[in-house]
Amino acid sequence: MALVKFGSTKCRLCGETLQKGESVVAFPAFVPPNHAFFSFADCAYHQECFKAWVHVVSFQNLYESYRSIWDSRPANLSFQEAEEWGKHAFDTVFSEPVSE
Numbered sequence: 001m002a003l004v005k006f007g008s009t010k011c012r013l014c015g016e017t018l019q020k021g022e023s024v025v026a027f028p029a030f031v032p033p034n035h036a037f038f039s040f041a042d043c044a045y046h047q048e049c050f051k052a053w054v055h056v057v058s059f060q061n062l063y064e065s066y067r068s069i070w071d072s073r074p075a076n077l078s079f080q081e082a083e084e085w086g087k088h089a090f091d092t093v094f095s096e097p098v099s100e
Helices: 045-053 058-073 079-089 092-096
Strands: 024-026 042-044
Touching: 024 045, 042 045, 045 058, 058 079, 058 092, 079 092
Parallel strands: none
Antiparallel strands: 024 042
């Protein structure tokens, strides 16, 4: 999950500093480097900025697909097995173009 230090961390969309007491949305680093949304993962946002973002639906759908696949992985995999499983499991999700 993105680390948020109120008073230092900036909203990925508006660039303003996130302050204590503000509603914040954050995501883990779940997008591979070759994807259009790579620079938007592992980030934090003001909730209002995120809700108003033109790609909010596509990004949320991508994250929900990621979580659904990851949560369905076989149990008791070693780190290496989970990594290999993930390479194939996420091929379809991350190869689809970004749409709105």
